[in-house]
Amino acid sequence: MMYVHRDVIERIGGMDPAFGIGKYEHVHYSHRACAAGLIPAPFIDVEGSSGLLHAMDAAGEVERTMSSEEMARQMRAGEAHFYATKDRGEFVGYS
DSSP states (O other), X not given: OOOOOHHHHHHHBSOOGGGTTXXXXXXXXXXXXXXXXXXXXXXXXXXXXXXXXXXXXXXXSSOOSSOHHHHHHHHHHHHHHHHHHTTOOOXXXXX
């Protein structure tokens, strides 16, 4: 889950569509926001956040929308692009 202020969207755009349907896009967005000087670190959280939300998929309470194999494939497919571009605060267009 991410909270994004309009200023961030206007400066760096949206999530990079090069990642396809999953994996890397959220973490990449956080790195880009940091690289653009909009946040002090890629991952900012509130103390005790693990007790504030419950992820039913992580707890095995619901079926995930992607199989483990598909998640692994998405990770492999996006890895090179992630590491090549994560430290750029560039604008990425979105639709």
